[in-house]
Amino acid sequence: MPRANLSPDTVIHAARDLVDAGGADALSMSALARRLGVRTASLYGHVRDLGALRGAVQALILDELADAVDTAIDARTGPAALEALADAQREYAFARPARWSLIQQPVSPDERTTAAASRMASHLLDVVDAYGISAGQRVHAVRFVSGALAGSLALEAADAFAHRNESTDASWRHTIAALDRALDTWPSELPA
Template identity: 45%
Template structure:
């Protein structure tokens, strides 16, 4: 059997597959080495350490998520763009659970400064331009929208919404609608 050539990208890609299959906590250098059919020391010329491996998964996840968001919000503004953004996150979290989990951790500075992270932030800013959000409030609103989406997806993933009606799908759409209402009515000036 021919093994793929070891590169930082192939090591991270295999680690991401492992994370999606078994959870981020299953990603160790030795587990990835076994999957690649090599000894663990062979990986150190491609990834510095475990933290760098996890950061690699996070960067890959951001790149993939950015592509989904870009497609979902293209040509849209206001509620349709916000819905596209939210749905892109939700489908990514469901289809790539380990990669999603890698975005729910404190990442290293290189990930935070990566092109992928900047692209995701720029896409969020593009969605917010569809609302009358003062520039000084964009960071706060980004945090609010991100927290709402991430919180909902985390609780849905662990089954917190499985015990009562309405179905999580109904609440999801109501949540996005409520975010849209909040953003459309965001105060444009602060009282002193």
């Protein structure tokens, strides 16, 4: 029987805190049980398994990120919305690197349709749609933007740009400007 002071929310928030303390790879049922001062078996009354726990923590983090993006974008569209979305992700990634790392990891097929993931996808689609990209090209444009931002953030977090004196902030601005130009000139169809 689960302990009275545990709930699914308590368990998920404690798991997120465990990720903050030890990184994305620190998340395990046994480590979480130790953190909460319970036996591992007690957790299974609140979460199905490690995969479900990981998915729930990712959903919690995606909700936090979507809130930050909501605030940043506000009523902006076009290039201003793209910049706000990119900057909000960058700020979150550097303020919460372990959380950012966890949401970069694959999720189970069931977790891809969570409300949190849908909120983030909606932001990306709204940004892309403001550029008038055709319905058949939307998914490719969203993947392009997501990949460029995530790749740039991963390289910066790994200090891959540290060997040069030029500002990574300036490089970030160039990345956003290049994304804007690419989206503005996105072809309606690409050859197969």
